Amino acid sequence: MKSFLLAICAAPLIAATATTITPLEPELNFDDIGQVQSGYILRGVTNSFETGVEGFRDEATGAVALPSTTSGNRSACFMHPPHKKGPGIVFQAFTLQLPKTPAGTIEGCTMMQHGTEKSDGVTYRVAINGRTAWEEHRNGSTEQPFRVDLAPWAGETVAIRFEVTPGPQNNTVCDQTLWIGRKLVLPGLQTQTTFRAPPPLDLRKLSAKQNKSWAPLSGFNGKTSAQLAGHTATLSYHGADGELAYTWNMDAATPAAPFGAFRLHAQMMGDQNIEIPLVLGANITWTQPVAPLTMRARKLFWSDAVECIQIFTNASGAQAALQTTARLEQKSLVLEMTCDQPWIKELNPGHWGALLRHRVPMPYCEHDVYFLPLENLFVSSFPDWIASGASQFREDKAVYEPLTDGARHGLRERFIFTAAWHVDETLANIPNPPSPWRAEMGRRIVLDIWNGSAFDASAQSPDTLADYDIRNDLIIFHSWQRDGYDNGLPAHFPARAQQGGEPAMQRLAKTAQRLGHQFALHENYVDYYPNYEHFTTNDLALQSDGKPEKSWFNKGTQLQSFAIKPSVMLRLAGEQSPEIHRRYGTTAGYLDVHSCVPPWFHLDHQAGVPGAGQIQSVWDAHRKLWQYERDVHSGPITGEGNRHWLWSGWLDGVEAQFGTGWPERDGMNAPLAVDFDLLRIHPLQINHGQGYYERWYGKTPPWGGGMPMVARDQYRMQEIVYGHIGFLSQGLWREPGAAWLEQHLMTPVTSRHADQRVSDIRYFVNGQWADATAAAKARDFNRVRITYANGLTITANNAAEDFAAAGQTLPQFGWFATNTDFAAGTVWREGVIVDFVNAPELRLANARRARDWQSGLPICPRVENFQALEKRRIQFSYVWKVGTPMPGGFRSFVHFDVPTNNYSGWQTIFLQDHALKTPTATWTNGMEVLDGPHELRLPEHIADGHYTWWIGLWNGHESFPLADADDNSNRIRLGDLVVADGGKTFRFEPWQRPGLSRAEWFRQHLNTAEKVIDFGFCKTDGGVVFKRDGQPWTTWTYPAKRDFHLEVEP
Secondary structure, three states: OOOOOOOOOOOOEEEEOOOEEEEOOOEEEEHEEEEOOOEEEEOOOEEOOOOOOEEEEEOOOEEEEEEEEEHHHHEEEEEEOOOOOOOOOEEEEEEEEEOOOOOOEEEEEEEEEEHEEEEEEEEEEEEEEEEEEEEEEEOOOOOOOEEEEOOHHOEEEEEEEEEEOOOOOOOOOOOOOOEEEEEEEEOOOOOOOOOOOOOOOHHHOOOOOOOOOOOOOOOOEEEEEEEEEEEEEEEEEHHHHHHHHHEHHHHEEOOOOOOOOEEEEEEOOOOOOOEEOEEEOOOOOOOOOEEEEEEEEEEEEEEEEEEEEEEEEOOOOEEEEEEEEEEEEEOEEEEEEEOOOOOOEEOOOOOOOOOEEEEEOOOOOOEEEEOOOOEEEEEEEEEEOOOOOOOOOOOOOOOOOOOOOOOOOOOOEEEEEEOOOHHHHHOOOOOOOOOOOOOHHHHHOOEEEEEEEEEOHHHHHHHHHHHOOOOOEEEEOOOOOOOOOOOOOOOOOOOOOHHHHHHHHHHHHHHHHHHHOEEEEOOOOEEOOOOOOOOOHHHHHHOOOOOEEEEEEEEEOEEEEEEEEHHHHHHHHHHHHHHHHHHHHOOOEEEEOHHOOOOOOOOOOOOOOOOOHHHHHHHHHHHHHHHHHHHHOOOOOOEEEEOOOEEEEEEEEEEEEOOOOOOOOOOHHHOOOHHHHHHHHHHOOOOEEOHHHHHOOOOOOOOOOOOOOOHHHHHHHHHHHOOOOOOOHHHHHHHHHHHHHHHHHHHHHHHHHHHOOOEEEEEEEEEEEEEHHHHHHHHOOOEEEEEEEEEEEEEEEOOOOOOOOOOOOOHHHHEEEOOOOOOEEEEEEEEEEEEEEOOOOOOEEOEEEEEHHHOOOOOEEEEEEEEEEEOEEEEEEEEEEEEEOOOOOOOEEEEEEEEEOOOOOEEEEEEEOOOOOOOHHOOOOOOEEEEEEEEEOOOOOOOEEEEEEEEEOOOOEEEEEEEOOOOOOEEEEEEEEEEEHHHHHHEEEOOOOOOOHHHHHHHHHHHHOOOOOOOOOOOOOEEEEEEOOOOEEEEEEEEOOOOOOOOOOO
């Protein structure tokens, strides 16, 4: 029995017969079509899956075709040709009726994923009616477009098949491919689609509730009922918004539909009746052959639920009872499955069976939400991860893995299928208790410190920031551990000697405490390293085969860590955390990894250990650990973000990176679809930031290193609308201007909403404010207005065009927050983008004078006098153009890299680090420092190709911030060293940044004319904060050591 996966992406409206689709809009995304035929060809034999199931992963052959997403949340199809039983072809096929005019085209892109250097590439092919219309052999991890002209088939019914075959050497090891954004383009084809709006929704009813259920909440009062006639059940909802009736035909149970047939009949108030199947593709993988014996059904007299018990027998005559109970929780159909024998390896609950659907972007939401345009309905389905008795979920399939003695747990699952006319009614509830630290967190920003500098050097920065009134925040210090970062764990203390050891760390901690900061040190009770002095295999989580579960691999030390047993996490934390608190006086905590992973991560399968092989054991261990850490540190516990939604409330906040509900490293394309975060997560914990910057903007931001003001504005706007507190990491945390602005612009807003629940969320759609349901149908989440229970209202603009709202004009990435006695925002004022706050306790005016906001120092190197010599040698010099005096003690680091898929985007292949003949302490403004000549012999193993040439300055602890840095390691990209002819030919190709220059990026959203702006309470071209603690006002300016214009109204 094959197992299937359905994933759904954005869909235009189309009309369809059983298998032939007639497009009715000028663009049709192939990944949105439900009538799809997927399969693979091996040794000339075609193996096809059921029509309508577009995704599969065939374990026997390794063939894969699965829905995926890429940058900008674009739909894609991931394919891998068969490789376990010989090379073959993997395909997806669609049948369409093409119009006579316009003829149309098929367009999109292809790309390979990880490990392309190990592959001989693949051949991408588009076949129409069995004949090749386009094919090309390609390799590489960059997108390459393709286009197929459909003129020869205009007016015909065509079978379109997308194929991937191995390269000429049939090397299929790393043939991981993507078809990206495949679409049928029909220019000039005009259609209009309209959808009836549902009754208005009161969002106050949809805020997270501690009701012990993950089922979505309903915004309408309704009654549910259950009826049973023979083996057919009907479960109904009747409410002010409409009627839902789920019918369950148990007699339709077959091996291909083990739970029978489910259909939903739905009618929204004032709309037509619709019908849609669900639980399609459901599948049970048994550990042994079984045959059905009997079935019985009954209605449970103590609840509106219906139960079906199927009896199966195995070859020896033993019997197993598979029990399925169906009930309605508000609008959701909840299916609970149990089996009294441990005979089930996997359970796939199936999916909604809509022909047409588009996925609604919902950042931070684990499960997908779809709009069905033909039915004018929203649907979702997901497992109850916490009620599960499984070992893990794989593509929503519950997987029951054997313990080390071969035993399995019996089936215990709960699956939720939801249909509603409002999108927010299909979002999973989070029934966790709220954090007690929400209001406290709302008054702070997070200073996130990762550098490996000396502790005393790091301690100087908080005192510097205090000169700008940067106090009373949360400092998270990451790299401090005895053996260095991610090494020797779970041992943490004493503080690392190379950074100053115990005395220096204690001075740093005291500095933080003196300035009112909460102080947290990075701890980790997931990764367990073999160089830990008390290492024992008894602490390691085991896989089913008894091998230790691997965890993080430290590339720097080449040490492989292993996953810690959930049952020993608390003991190990007890050996570390109290002593960390005693030594350094911590007032908060940070736990790495724990909150960014699902609850089956580092699951232990060791037989005899309580909870072995079950998700519940990890869930319970993490909850106990967070509460323990709160008690030890007497403060909030934060962690790493991504899959954090599930854990929300059990800890107190995370760096809220994307990666769930929206692609990681794609923050610059993220919509302002805030409903899940504000309705579900915000009532439980207060997160910070939008993730580490490199996980927000991606591997290679278009401006290079640092972060221009326009990017900071976008990041901060997202913090504001998603209800997160301010966050500064990398070099920004110690940049006075960045900290001054983040602190004084963010905290007046976040302190006002941290303990408040949302009462209304609106999006500007087609010229008017509308709810999330209308925005999802229009696919427009660019402008949002959020209202909290206390009246605080926030309006934000993500669109490229300016937006007038609430008496303000908002630029792209601008926002405006207001209440009866309060206003703040980033807005246009007199032709300049400015920041302001006008509150009883604080006033901020920031005119963004350009010279005050330029980051990095003007030192720029270049390559000169490049020569290729014999015997794999090259000679060259560097020239450093110096625009500012330099401190001493720096040397040059030089990397030759190739692109890769890790976080940085680069892998260093060889180096040319060297000392500088002219010490940096002697560098002065206007100098051109000659560095060379240098001679470099390339190692024999360096193959032909392009090696990107980077350079920077390093003092043994950190790299020097350069104004022209092209990445966040403060490296400048010089160009490419090109090796050819088997290492006999070398040339240097200087690099030119594509698109906007770095200077153009860093001028955006700044006051380049240095205009004096009237803020009402003052006029200035600089930045000033007036802060009142009692009656007197205290003034804090930025810049503090440079003249600027300031007039204050009396």
